[in-house]
Amino acid sequence: WLQPAQTVRLENRIDAYHLRVDGHGIALHANSAAALFYGIKTIAALMRLNHGVLPAVEITDWAELTLRADYLDLRTIYPRHALLVESIAEMASYKINTLVIEYEDRLPFDTLDFLRHPDLAMSRQELDELLHTAHENFVQVIPKQQSFGHLEYILKH
Secondary structure, eight states, rough: OTTTTTOOOOSSSSEEEEEEEETEEEEESSSSHHHHHHHHHHHHHHHTTTOOOOOOOEEEEEEEOHHHHHHHHETTOOOOOHHHHHHHHHHHHHTOOEEEOOOGGGOSSSSSSGSSSSSTOOHHHHHHHHHHHHHHHTTEEHHHHHOOOOOOOTTTT
């Protein structure tokens, strides 16, 4: 339904999409898989805001920054695993595409198990689920490991 003269230019934009909702239906054009995902997230948000009704709308959106990150410090907070997974999906709603996680002793170390917190470390299954959820939501997880100045949890051994 879009004629070439009306087509919004999406190339050379980061994660760009064009969404049009009218009496003929829904059209979503995107320049990447992530952009298509963000367009679908926008449709879901519009439905939520309008009590299940999708309004007539035309939106062209893109990111100005390639890296849109959040930081999670697991040294000082102990969220439930389910909350971590939910928060990744929520981040994607705001088009955050990178999550830096400072794991410290929360990783499920296999060979050096003394580095793993006895009560608060993630299981291998929980870590895999977290990484899978991030992948499904176009969020790249970057692990952060401190250098020697902040490695007291390792150096105490």
